[in-house]
Amino acid sequence: SFLIGCGVLIIFMRYRQLIQSRLAIKVDYQKYQKMWKEKMEEDGPESLARLKAKCYELRNGRNSWRGVVVRQMTSQYLTSESGEVRWKRVGPGTPVHSLDQLYAAAAGCDIILRKKVKDWAMKTRGRFPLQKGEGHAREFVVWEEVRDDPEVACKVRFGHLKSVERAIEKLLRSYDSDVSRLIDVCRQSIVFDTISEITDFLQLIGDDQDIKIERIKNRYAPSYKAINSAGYRDVNISLRIITQETIKLGIDTHICEVQLQLKCFSELKTDEGHKRYVQFRNARGE
Numbered sequence: 001s002f003l004i005g006c007g008v009l010i011i012f013m014r015y016r017q018l019i020q021s022r023l024a025i026k027v028d029y030q031k032y033q034k035m036w037k038e039k040m041e042e043d044g045p046e047s048l049a050r051l052k053a054k055c056y057e058l059r060n061g062r063n064s065w066r067g068v069v070v071r072q073m074t075s076q077y078l079t080s081e082s083g084e085v086r087w088k089r090v091g092p093g094t095p096v097h098s099l100d101q102l103y104a105a106a107a108g109c110d111i112i113l114r115k116k117v118k119d120w121a122m123k124t125r126g127r128f129p130l131q132k133g134e135g136h137a138r139e140f141v142v143w144e145e146v147r148d149d150p151e152v153a154c155k156v157r158f159g160h161l162k163s164v165e166r167a168i169e170k171l172l173r174s175y176d177s178d179v180s181r182l183i184d185v186c187r188q189s190i191v192f193d194t195i196s197e198i199t200d201f202l203q204l205i206g207d208d209q210d211i212k213i214e215r216i217k218n219r220y221a222p223s224y225k226a227i228n229s230a231g232y233r234d235v236n237i238s239l240r241i242i243t244q245e246t247i248k249l250g251i252d253t254h255i256c257e258v259q260l261q262l263k264c265f266s267e268l269k270t271d272e273g274h275k276r277y278v279q280f281r282n283a284r285g286e
Contacts, residue, residue, distance in 0.1 A: 025230040025280045028273045032231025035264055039195075040222075047195040048220065054202045055218045055235070070214045070238055071180040072096040073253045074105075095180035099167065102179055105254040106161055106186040112241055113256050114158055116210075117188045118143060124201045127191040127263060128156045138267050140191050159188040183214075183238050187257035191266050195220060198235055198260045205237070205258075212240040214255055220262075230277045232269075235260040 040048065074096050096102050120126060121143040130139045130152075146152040162185045175181035192198050198220075205211055217236040219229065226233060237258045246252040 022227075022280065022283075024276045028276060029227060029231035031268055032233070032265065033226065035268060036226070036231075036233065039262065039264055043195045047199070048222065051195055051199045051202075051218065051220060051235075054199050054206075055216050055221075058202060058206050058213050058216055069181075070183050070255060071178075072102060072105075072183060072255055073180070074101065075250070075253060095178075097179050099164075099171075099179050102182060102185060102254075103161070103164070105251045106256075108249050108251045109186045109241065109246070109254050109256050110161060112243075112246060113186055113188055113258075116241065117158075117190055117258065118147070120201065120204060120208075121190055122147070123204055124190075124192070124197060126197075126201065127193075128158065129191065129266070131155045131157050138269065140263055140266065161185055162187065183255040184257040186254065187259065189234075189259035189261055191261045191263050193263050195262070198262075201260060202235070202237075205239075210241055210243050212242055214238045214240060230273075230280060232277075233262070233265060 072095065074094055096105075117126075121128065125142050125144060127140040127142050130141055141152065141156065143156070146156070162182075167182055167185060171177050171179065171182065190201070192201065202216075206213070215238040218224070219226070219233040220235060224233065237260070238255050239258065240252060240255055242252045246254075
């Protein structure tokens with residue numbers, strides 16, 4: 001009976017923590033939902049339907065990303081057999097199981113992906129955030145307008161590799177220590193004004209011969225349960241960059257992440273709101 005009582009107490013405390021974390025993000029959820037309703041009225045149902053159709057096309061006829069498991073794969077490993085460090089060839093469908101190798105590939109892809117998103121932003125009037133001074137509102141600049149201005153361009157804030165601490169946390173909580181499930185170590189984001197601009201971007205990236213799309217999450221779909229992300233929405237693309245350079249470096253199999261964000265949503269982000277979301281995420285064990 002003592003063990004049963006302890007079990008009941010643990011379940012109760014867990015449930016209580018979940019309720020408290022959900023209440024903590026309530027204000028953020030309501031804020032994002034209000035903005036989403038305004039944005040849907042502004043852009044219209046046609047733009048959402050066009051975005052849905054483009055995501056469907058790029059998923060090769062799948063209506064949803066759910067149930068699609070994407071893994072980091074490799075065709076070679078670093079080994080230290082006989083005391084000598086060297087590359088060892090393996091089958092092309094071998095999952096990555098070393099966090100060190102995953103981060104080595106991510107570091108190589110980071111430079112190449114950053115160049116790619118700059119090129120894509122040039123063709124789609126994509127925006128990037130500027131480094132924010134204390135007490136200043138978030139500001140986003142069109143890359144086409146600032147790339148030749150060194151004083152402004154140096155202040156553009158690009159994405160960084162996922163921290164090792166967060167990667168390990170995610171491995172233990174969500175992926176049963178399966179390193180190959182970590183597909184967002186190397187990531188970048190581009191900000192747009194409208195849903196139509198995001199759809200145009202998807203057309204561009206779908207036509208890019210260097211890109212192999214592995215998965216697309218469309219969190220702008222009306223059916224998406226936004227409470228799972230505290231109300232926040234975006235389009236999330238998991239992709240590989242396959243060029244002579246990445247093949248030579250052995251990183252053509254590495255999956256990167258590109259987030260397509262709406263400017264009105266990104267402007268609502270705050271450090272306090274992110275802390276509340278982390279609390280919510282931790283309570284859910286993610």
